[in-house]
Amino acid sequence: MVLKVSLIQMNVEYARANANYERVQRLIEEAVVENPDVIVLPEMWNVGYALEKLNEVADKDGRTTKCFLAGLAQRFHVNIVGGSVATAKGNAYYNTSYVFNREGELCSEYDKVHLFGLMHEDKWITAGKKMNRFVLDDIPAAGVICYDIRFPEWERTLMSKGGKILFVSAQWPKERIEQWKIMLQSRAIENQAFVVAVNRIGEGPNGEHFSGHSLAIDPLGNILLRVPDDKEGGFTVNLNMGSLEKIRGEIPVFSDRRTELYH
Ligand SMILES: NC(=O)CCC(=O)C(=O)O
Numbered sequence: 124m125v126l127k128v129s130l131i132q133m134n135v136e137y138a139r140a141n142a143n144y145e146r147v148q149r150l151i152e153e154a155v156v157e158n159p160d161v162i163v164l165p166e167m168w169n170v171g172y173a174l175e176k177l178n179e180v181a182d183k184d185g186r187t188t189k190c191f192l193a194g195l196a197q198r199f200h201v202n203i204v205g206g207s208v209a210t211a212k213g214n215a216y217y218n219t220s221y222v223f224n225r226e227g228e229l230c231s232e233y234d235k236v237h238l239f240g241l242m243h244e245d246k247w248i249t250a251g252k253k254m255n256r257f258v259l260d261d262i263p264a265a266g267v268i269c270y271d272i273r274f275p276e277w278e279r280t281l282m283s284k285g286g287k288i289l290f291v292s293a294q295w296p297k298e299r300i301e302q303w304k305i306m307l308q309s310r311a312i313e314n315q316a317f318v319v320a321v322n323r324i325g326e327g328p329n330g331e332h333f334s335g336h337s338l339a340i341d342p343l344g345n346i347l348l349r350v351p352d353d354k355e356g357g358f359t360v361n362l363n364m365g366s367l368e369k370i371r372g373e374i375p376v377f378s379d380r381r382t383e384l385y386h
Pocket residue numbers: 166239242268269270271273293294295296299
């Protein structure tokens with residue numbers, strides 16, 4: 124079985140939610156022409172890292188985003204791994220990811236677990252405490268957000284129940300893009316899973332340059348798609364899901380684990 128995935132690499136306008144919703148809608152409308160099975164968005168695409176303005180711009184209970192993404196998923200009959208958005212829930216702010224299936228049903232809600240101090244995320248955002256596993260078109264998958272990829276034990280835990288695709292949404296600066304690539308290839312190889320990672324482009328509030336470099340990687344670590352740096356659009360890749368069982372059968376890293384020794 125081949126799964127067609129469209130990576131939406133896009134600029135994010137600082138604190139301008141309406142402009143960003145319009146941009147996502149336009150890019151999804153363009154991407155569906157290629158008839159993808161899954162669409163993937165970057166991190167914090169509703170307002171960027173507008174951390175000091177969260178009281179004005181965070182999406183209350185994610186209501187606007189959920190309604191928006193559910194509507195697009197249903198309208199185009201496509202699964203959407205909705206990157207993440209800044210949300211306000213109770214008295215706290217979160218970096219929240221929503222996943223919708225083709226019927227527009229919410230499959231997962233995940234609050235980023237590892238907060239990135241270098242971009243002051245930990246001062247403003249509350250860390251999540253739950254996993255992000257979901258099933259799309261009968262394929263078990265998991266999702267993480269940006270800095271989460273530096274914690275291989277987190278991805279291992281998420282993928283240890285048979286996950287076949289790891290989705291990553293990010294705002295990862297160009298200056299560390301080589302680390303991004305190496306870590307994503309490592310997460311693919313060690314979990315024998317496809318990795319689909321979408322990074323934003325454009326400039327951040329503290330002078331960061333985000334170049335994109337979104338990637339789709341196969342379970343052997345080969346790069347299937349590298350989106351050109353600084354290019355905006357939907358970029359589509361085919362994942363041959365059939366290749367996975369053979370790879371997992373030949374080198375059974377999950378069943379060869381010695382978890383009794385790992386303390
Ligand atoms: N938004 C993020 O979590 C950025 C993580 C990052 O840049 C890193 O180097 O890690």
